[in-house]
Amino acid sequence: MDTLYKKKALFIDRDGVIVIEDQIDSYERIIYMPHVFEALREISRLTDYELVMVSNQDGVGTPSFPYESFAGPAERIFSTLRGEGIVFDDVNIDYSLPADNCPGRKPGIAMLSGYMDGSYDLGLSFMIGDRLTDMALARNLGAKGIWYTDSSESIPDELEGTVALKTDSWLEIASFLTLGVVKGERKSSVKRTTSETDISLDLSLDGTGQGHIHTGLGFFDHMLDQLVKHSRCDITGSVEGDLYVDEHHTVEDTALALGSAFLSALGDKRGIERYGFEIVMMDDTAATVAIDFSGRDELIYDVDFTLDYIGSFPTELFRHFFRSFSSAAKCNIYISTTKGGNSHHTAEAIFKAFARAIRHAVRRIPGDESISSTKGVL
Helix, strand or coil, rough: HHHHHHHEEEECEEECCCCCCCCCCHHHHECCCHHHHHHHHHHHHHCCCEEEEECCCCCECCCCCCCHHHHHHHHHHHHHHCCCCCCCCCEEEEEEHHHHHCCCCCCCCHHHHHHHCCCCCCCCCEEEEECCHHHHHHHHHEEEEECCCCCCCCHHHHHHCCEEEECCCHHHHHHHHCCCCCCCCEEEEEEECCCCCEEEEEEECCCCCCCCCEECCCHHHHHHHHHHHCCCCCEEEEEEEECCCHHHHHHHHHHHHHHHHHHHHHHHCCCEECCEEEEEEEECCEEEEEEEECCCEEEEEEEECCCEECCCCCCCCHHHHHHCCCCHHHEEEECCCCCCCCCHHHHHHHHHHHHHHHHHCCCECCCCCCCCCCCCCC
């Protein structure tokens, strides 16, 4: 058959790729991977790949994994995907155990013999999986592999020519398969080492609010947890500071590292909202925060704390934190609060409002590639 008219397949594992790795024998165990709906929907819309599920489901039909326990959750997964506009053209599931040495069990290709009849261009097809057996299946098919795993894993020498992409981001997979039409995950890593602090940070703007930044300052860590959770950015980091001097260098350099990470992850800022605004009330206080990723730094800070310290943390350092973040992220920040509230509540309301303002400002506008400025640059 002429290569021009051959079909292409996107072979996709299920557990560890579409849903978390688990024996999914109940509805409660169905947990979807971040951005999988968005990515697969766009891949389906923008490409001509057929979607083919290829999954090992160890021992389905045995007493420890009755077929009835498998079937209901499996259909729920497919029905949810269909509801998101994602339809699989074919489903291939091997129920054997590893000791059975079944030829249809990955990396065996017996289940997929129909794709080797010449009607598919397997050289332009991909296998997406979280295990090396998935990559070996791709090799055995003559396809390429997309290894859904974190960056710490190394590609074995025998699979170097097979693995075309190694990532733990569905947005990156979608970007790869759509030749950049779908934008990849916006990430950055910052390493900042001085005589006063040693900081490592990893940031994803397109996360789900996971992570923790450890600074050694309990209340400050609590506020940074609010930033992570309510911005819905994934941020992990460690800060070693000269706390034997005082808190100042640790707070300042953490803010500078965070600001640098946001500036890097935003890139040229195409398609983002740019502006964010939020009011958060917390019991006896309310905080208003606005942010503009304008390319210019400015801080307007209208905040009075009733206490000089929250626990052992000096409240004067919050102004310096936001001033330093603004400088490194090249953004304008406005913060104001009601007067006389509980200082813990005031600080927490500020950080929650700040985080939610960031969430709005960095949001991508679907289909928009423009810069939100009449200058054409931010």
